[in-house]
Amino acid sequence: MPAKSHLSVERSRIILIGLFGVAVGWVIGSVWMGLAISYFAYACWLVYQADQVDTWLDKGAKRSTAPDTDGVIGNIEKLIFRSKQSDKDRKARMKRILGWYNRSASALPDATVVTNDNFEIIWANEAAQTNLGIRGNRDAGQRIDNLVRDIGFQKYVRDNNPEEIEIEFQSPANKNITLAVRRVAYAENMYLFSARDVSQRVQLRETRAAFIANASHELKTPLTVVNGYLELLGEDASLPLEARQKIAIAEEHAIRMKDIVTDLLTLSRLENQQLEQSKLTPIAVGDMLESICEDIKDNKLGSNHTFETNIDNRIYLSGSESEIKSICTNLCINAVQHTPAGTVVQIGWQATPDGGARLLVSDNGPGIPPQHITHVTERFYRVDSEQSRESGGTGLGLSIVKHVVHRHQGELRISSMPGRGTTFEILFPVEKILTEQEAHAASL
């Protein structure tokens, strides 16, 4: 190893200096004096070399100005030079990689903005300018939600735990573009916002929704006519019993089809039309729930179920009466439709500690297996398709509930334990709640 050979050179040098010191001592008549003089001279020489290396280091340790040293000091000088050189190479490599990274991030087609935990912009790529109107060097230090002023986006940024993974809104820089923006937390207290152009996806979705709405609308009138004739035929006593039984089956299916068409039309309206301010009225949700319970109990469907209510009739909700009624009806009908006779159904409408209100429909029926829970609000999703179809459901009830809850700024929570029952909870924020006095004043 080179370090070892330098040491052995230095060791031999110390021995030779020692021998030289003894010889000098013999000449001057004192061996100790001779040794002291020669080792002192050696120490001075070492200090001189170390000083030269130190000055060289101070001046930037360039190869061209390297002092001519040897032995241990020479070796130390070489080691310092090598480590400096590799440091320089590493820095150059890092600079190159950073350059590549910056160039590739800048060339990304998706707008990318990096912010600190206060959402102040640190860096933005080129696409951020075309899609979000943000320029990295001009807007650095500004809050992203002060530059992108879409209300939904601002809420998404400021929410610690946003409900949605990503949010869609119209590009502030180009009205023809719809963006899907996603926020990702990374490193320590850093956020990365990436915005994709999803205009094509939105257009496809709108075309699909328009097709469903048109098809459902076109089907509604012929189905009403078919239903009417089947009803008339079913009542015709002159027809043989067997024929009337078949007509009754046909009528049952035609009614189901009409229900599906009606629900599809409702869904497409909920998806594509904003909830108009003029449709908002104070709703006595407690009274509404009680009346729905009575209707279900009087119906064959719920006659063998027990209803327990815990309702505060003094709490009103500001919303669309028909939409809130569809939530209450769907949840209450589900609680009897998907549970056996003897099931206890609990219905609640109570204030929450934060001033909001909670609507609750809970049953002790067979429950929903955990793997199905996140899917039951999807269109036509059924845990047991056969059984749900037999019970007359359209498979669209909970999709409608989800949309209506969202339109009323509520939060839908579903919890269930197989064999223990299912609980549907809807939490409405304080802004949607009215007291009795406020509700009366608003209805005047």
Ligand code: ADP
């Ligand atoms: P459906 O018309 O079939 O009731 P929904 O969208 O209302 O459609 O419900 C979706 C599915 O969720 C139902 O088919 C059923 O499997 C399940 N479900 C809904 N409510 C309950 C409940 N209270 N208990 C058990 N399963 C339920």
